[in-house]
Amino acid sequence: MRGAVSGETSGQPNEDPVARAEKALADLSSEFGGWMDSECDRLDKARCALAKKATQSNMDALFHAAHDIKGEASTFGYPAIASAADSLCRLIEHTPDIDRIPLKLIDQHVDAVRAIYREYARSDAKQLAATLTKRLHEVTREFLLHENRERPEILEQLSPSIVPE
Amino acid sequence: MVRIDFNRLRFLVIDDNAHMRRILRTLLHGFGAREVYEAEDGAAGLEAFTHYIPDIVITDWAMPIFDGLELMQMIRQPGANANPYVAIIMLTGHSEKKRVTAARDAGVTEFLAKPISAKGLYQRIINVVANPRPFIKTKTYFGPDRRRNTNSNYIGPERRKGGKADVIRQTPLLEKARAPV
Numbered sequence: 001m002r003g004a005v006s007g008e009t010s011g012q013p014n015e016d017p018v019a020r021a022e023k024a025l026a027d028l029s030s031e032f033g034g035w036m037d038s039e040c041d042r043l044d045k046a047r048c049a050l051a052k053k054a055t056q057s058n059m060d061a062l063f064h065a066a067h068d069i070k071g072e073a074s075t076f077g078y079p080a081i082a083s084a085a086d087s088l089c090r091l092i093e094h095t096p097d098i099d100r101i102p103l104k105l106i107d108q109h110v111d112a113v114r115a116i117y118r119e120y121a122r123s124d125a126k127q128l129a130a131t132l133t134k135r136l137h138e139v140t141r142e143f144l145l146h147e148n149r150e151r152p153e154i155l156e157q158l159s160p161s162i163v164p165e
Numbered sequence: 166m167v168r169i170d171f172n173r174l175r176f177l178v179i180d181d182n183a184h185m186r187r188i189l190r191t192l193l194h195g196f197g198a199r200e201v202y203e204a205e206d207g208a209a210g211l212e213a214f215t216h217y218i219p220d221i222v223i224t225d226w227a228m229p230i231f232d233g234l235e236l237m238q239m240i241r242q243p244g245a246n247a248n249p250y251v252a253i254i255m256l257t258g259h260s261e262k263k264r265v266t267a268a269r270d271a272g273v274t275e276f277l278a279k280p281i282s283a284k285g286l287y288q289r290i291i292n293v294v295a296n297p298r299p300f301i302k303t304k305t306y307f308g309p310d311r312r313r314n315t316n317s318n319y320i321g322p323e324r325r326k327g328g329k330a331d332v333i334r335q336t337p338l339l340e341k342a343r344a345p346v
Contacts, residue, residue: 017171017195017196017197017287018196018283018284018287020195020196020197021191021192021193021194021195021196021283021286021287022195022283023195024191024192024194024195025188025191025192025195025283028187028188028191035184039184064227067227067258068182068185068258070258070279071185071257071258071279071280071281072182072184072185072279072280073280074279074280075188075279075280075281076184079280082280089258
């Protein structure tokens, strides 16, 4: 009974719904630059709040801002930013004692996200992003390995995603 | 060939990020959906779920008040609300194995990792409409059958915990969403 299924809207039987949705998203894309700007601003504000007062609430806000950027950057047309945001998420999420996260390392992540966004129009933007992100990942990994050296269950959580693309 | 009409389905989108809600609304409208309701956190999401009784819930994981996982656990409480069998698509930036496992064990119907794509979302929706899994109720679990495939040749121990399992089949969404010929 199941057979092949296609979606459609009544009255438009021949139009591919995915193509229609992609076009609608493309029509929306003129707003993406402004949205990315506001997300980077939100990340920066969260970093400043944390620097003023290191509370769990402020750390959660920073994580949330980075987590949203990680999920949205590619959709907004800035895929190179997602990886830097992901590194910050990992740093916060997998450090057992957040008071031990160096503020400097957080600053480096936030500054990298903002720099990549700011310089996105450059012809070597991808290379710039790759260089910044690679270094962030290396430093973060070293830090997390050290902080979790007696917590194999945390290290195991850093395993790759099993979600099909 | 079976065709579905998105116009006949009611969606509830729950995400604390306004940009993401706008993107999801745009995609769903692009597919042809007309009833798309929104909520900006877990509590508002539960209220909207009770009020609108959607066919499909698309929820983020990380949200204030209570998150998508907690929301799903509340929805899946048998007898707690109008429709614990609702199709729930978890859309999230989390993609680690433990997260996927946790969502599966909380009764998620489909899991979709960000970044979102029109094709990815569309495929998940088609899957919940056209290929619904029966619900399983045991002492420790209530939700879609976590086994996507059954193997009649399986010889081995019963791995399903929680004792006796009730298999509950629902009226497929396909019957509601099938487009007229």
